[in-house]
Amino acid sequence: MRHRVVITGMGWVTPLGHDIETAWRHLLAGKSGVAPIRNFDARSFPTTFAAEVKDYRIPPDMITSEKHKNISRATYFVLDAARQAWMQAGLPEPESVSHKPLNPYEIGIYLGSGEGSLDFTAFTRTAIGNWSRESGNLNMVGWGRDALAAFDAQREIEQEPALPINHLSMEFNACGPALNCLTACAASTQALGEATEIIRRGDAKIMISGGTHSMIHPFGVTGFNRLTALSTLNDQPQRACRPFDATRSGFVIGEGAGVLILENLGHALGRQAPILAEVVGYGSSADAYRVTDQHPEGRGAVMAINEALKDAGLTPADIDYINAHGTGTKENDSTETHAIKVAFGEHAANVPISSIKSMMGHLIAAAGAVEAITCVLTIRDQIIPPTANYSVPDPDCDLDYVPNKPRAARVQAVMSNSFGFGGQNDTLIIKRYTP
Amino acid sequence: MRRVVITGTGAVSPLGLTAEASFDGFKSARCGVDTIRSFDASSFPCSVAGSVPAFKTTEFVPKSYRKSAKIMARDIELAVVAADNAVRDARLATRGILEASGGQPPDDTWHVPDPSRVGCNIGAGLICADLNELTEAMVRAANSDNTLSLAKWGKSDNPEESSGMDALAPLWLLKYLPNMLSCHVSIIHDTRGPSNTITCQQASAGLALSEACRTIERGQADIALVGGGESLVHPMGLMRWTLLNLLNRKSNGDPSKACRPYDKNCEGTVVSEGAGVLVIEELEHARRRGAHIYAEIKGLASCASGLPLGKADPFGEPLKQVALRAMADARVLPEDISLLMPPANALPHLDLSDAMGIHALFHCVPAITTPRGAIGDPGAASQALDLVFAAQMLDRQVLCPTLNSDQPLDSLPVVGHAADPYDLDNILILARALAGQHSAILLGRYREAR
Numbered sequence: 047m048r049h050r051v052v053i054t055g056m057g058w059v060t061p062l063g064h065d066i067e068t069a070w071r072h073l074l075a076g077k078s079g080v081a082p083i084r085n086f087d088a089r090s091f092p093t094t095f096a097a098e099v100k101d102y103r104i105p106p107d108m109i110t111s112e113k114h115k116n117i118s119r120a121t122y123f124v125l126d127a128a129r130q131a132w133m134q135a136g137l138p139e140p141e142s143v144s145h146k147p148l149n150p151y152e153i154g155i156y157l158g159s160g161e162g163s164l165d166f167t168a169f170t171r172t173a174i175g176n177w178s179r180e181s182g183n184l185n186m187v188g189w190g191r192d193a194l195a196a197f198d199a200q201r202e203i204e205q206e207p208a209l210p211i212n213h214l215s216m217e218f219n220a221c222g223p224a225l226n227c228l229t230a231c232a233a234s235t236q237a238l239g240e241a242t243e244i245i246r247r248g249d250a251k252i253m254i255s256g257g258t259h260s261m262i263h264p265f266g267v268t269g270f271n272r273l274t275a276l277s278t279l280n281d282q283p284q285r286a287c288r289p290f291d292a293t294r295s296g297f298v299i300g301e302g303a304g305v306l307i308l309e310n311l312g313h314a315l316g317r318q319a320p321i322l323a324e325v326v327g328y329g330s331s332a333d334a335y336r337v338t339d340q341h342p343e344g345r346g347a348v349m350a351i352n353e354a355l356k357d358a359g360l361t362p363a364d365i366d367y368i369n370a371h372g373t374g375t376k377e378n379d380s381t382e383t384h385a386i387k388v389a390f391g392e393h394a395a396n397v398p399i400s401s402i403k404s405m406m407g408h409l410i411a412a413a414g415a416v417e418a419i420t421c422v423l424t425i426r427d428q429i430i431p432p433t434a435n436y437s438v439p440d441p442d443c444d445l446d447y448v449p450n451k452p453r454a455a456r457v458q459a460v461m462s463n464s465f466g467f468g469g470q471n472d473t474l475i476i477k478r479y480t481p
Numbered sequence: 482m483r484r485v486v487i488t489g490t491g492a493v494s495p496l497g498l499t500a501e502a503s504f505d506g507f508k509s510a511r512c513g514v515d516t517i518r519s520f521d522a523s524s525f526p527c528s529v530a531g532s533v534p535a536f537k538t539t540e541f542v543p544k545s546y547r548k549s550a551k552i553m554a555r556d557i558e559l560a561v562v563a564a565d566n567a568v569r570d571a572r573l574a575t576r577g578i579l580e581a582s583g584g585q586p587p588d589d590t591w592h593v594p595d596p597s598r599v600g601c602n603i604g605a606g607l608i609c610a611d612l613n614e615l616t617e618a619m620v621r622a623a624n625s626d627n628t629l630s631l632a633k634w635g636k637s638d639n640p641e642e643s644s645g646m647d648a649l650a651p652l653w654l655l656k657y658l659p660n661m662l663s664c665h666v667s668i669i670h671d672t673r674g675p676s677n678t679i680t681c682q683q684a685s686a687g688l689a690l691s692e693a694c695r696t697i698e699r700g701q702a703d704i705a706l707v708g709g710g711e712s713l714v715h716p717m718g719l720m721r722w723t724l725l726n727l728l729n730r731k732s733n734g735d736p737s738k739a740c741r742p743y744d745k746n747c748e749g750t751v752v753s754e755g756a757g758v759l760v761i762e763e764l765e766h767a768r769r770r771g772a773h774i775y776a777e778i779k780g781l782a783s784c785a786s787g788l789p790l791g792k793a794d795p796f797g798e799p800l801k802q803v804a805l806r807a808m809a810d811a812r813v814l815p816e817d818i819s820l821l822m823p824p825a826n827a828l829p830h831l832d833l834s835d836a837m838g839i840h841a842l843f844h845c846v847p848a849i850t851t852p853r854g855a856i857g858d859p860g861a862a863s864q865a866l867d868l869v870f871a872a873q874m875l876d877r878q879v880l881c882p883t884l885n886s887d888q889p890l891d892s893l894p895v896v897g898h899a900a901d902p903y904d905l906d907n908i909l910i911l912a913r914a915l916a917g918q919h920s921a922i923l924l925g926r927y928r929e930a931r
Contacts, residue, residue, distance in 0.1 A: 091634075215786070221784050221785050264634065332673050469668070
């Protein structure tokens, strides 16, 4: 028998706000979180804007805590998001470490967190300072000597993608299954799906799950600019991300974290926890096609969608809303549209689809987590957030994208898609909880 | 319930370029740790490492995919080579194998798998950027004080010249995404089932195997390629591990003695590199196609220490808990374990914590072995190689020795000499990431009735 899995708490730190209600209000208002980059001087870059987490104040007790001082920006985001989720779920204060009647080994963690950013000054200085123009190579003896003096041990280790889960396990005394996956833009959807499987199987009662990432640093933006994946509409940043629009020209990079408390239904009922929704379906696949492109027919995406439907025991007609991957790149949006048509058949035309990346930007590894939270809020408030910046229809994208204005609707079951570079596809289905 | 078995092993390690060569090295007590030669490491206090012998990635990928080898960081290359080894060993005529053999399976003992029923789950680390490539681009936009000028990095002052950023290959970023180990392998071998990349340092491969094993048990796949790959033999990797005080600084003159797991004279570990990939398969599927069965996957568990990076529980509690859970999952008692392959981080305080946990677990501690003394610590590849070796030992009924545990800590029964033949029933393989994640896998000798 597999256990049912419900969502009992949520939290996020995003470009549109640092708590659930603020950012949700902004999403429904069609507000943009995109602005010129402040994390570093990006004025010479092909893209000079991003969706940054703005005016963020790290909770003061975290800065002074022995456990969490000097950690990465993304790890602070995820600790904060997890605290919000933990509180909403009505779980005991993290400080009361024994947190009776919870068994630490039944509380697990599964995040899709990205790597931290390089120590820019130490990295560039030691490298440039030891470059030998004659040999066209680094002088490694000099580099080693300088690097050992310039880099900081903790700063370096905090870049490891396993560190955010390490900090969460300390914060919440969570000693159950602990994993991090990093499947590019699909990571936190995959984390939520696999965390669900862990509870279904009975290996944990509670999973702290979601993701965090910030690639808004010089080499992160460099990497995506070289791939020509980012929009370069520098004179109108807030209009730059246009999912499904004929004039779309790339995605907008964002940063942030989203965390959900997933819980065994019986356990949640037993402690009278608030039940926000149920995770009912998860599908995962690989394109096995190309490192750079999605399969043109969305082969893997179709498989992930179908697997998720099968897992949930639902049909396309049961899905009331699709939260799209919808990055705003030429390729993704037409491929995703095609995949939805293949998987949904005649129902494709009837299901509202929207991309919050039009306002939130693309949070890379954390994107799936904030999108899953959005799905739960859609069910809670019976209203669908819009796809902003939509004006010119594209013949390749001819479905209902909820353009520019939120829409009140009856929403019982929602689907969230995430597709990663390299061909990883993950789909989640979240449903209103009914006993 | 669907049972899952191991039907193929693949490895690249400091001991050799195949699982077989690596295993022979382990069995004959060879050491793969030596002075670092891939770059001049003489300014580092520890300048020895476990390095993989020279190889050409293009020889391990189908012709049509050779161009893609250019966008593979070393970690990816290692995984691709180990996957080729594993798939051939399991006699799976995947897309890559078919192309190399002219469209037909090499002979009728090979099986052509259904791509949608094959998953791929390969653990990875924090992949280090190629310093020469990046620095060559950065010097084009340098300030006089050797910092990088962001004002010049994106756009050159001179319109005739390309900028620093433009000197990087367009696909530069894709070399360093951790999921590219699984992605390249999935493309080469056309595996379209559930695919993931676990990034939990030394515990990655066991966690990857566990997750993929569950997808097979649930019926979402019949076969999966699982394991892990990483190269820490890189200036950035060596710098990080040096700053964290993890490395033995006293054995540069005697590299083969440097890594001393569970030894009273342990002074720290050494960095390494490699990859291990196993083919795991649903039992009936394996039997129907007449596959060779190395071992059965009987128990899985994972947990976290809840402790800061690199810290150990003085009583070895997390290790004990994860081991107990794996044994319960397998319905096996401590006395049924014939061999223990513990984490062997080769750091005095972690090894001591392990010893406490092990003594608490067993009335009579079973034989203990680890390849760490022979290869060092290859991060995300470490438990992958342990699993490959465990599968080989079960299959051949051979016990391989631990190198450099001359005076075992806390009287642990660490195996000093190979034993062939040796009765092996169940092997418990444990791993600990420095960041606190633990993984336990219980492999058993395959028997028809369970």
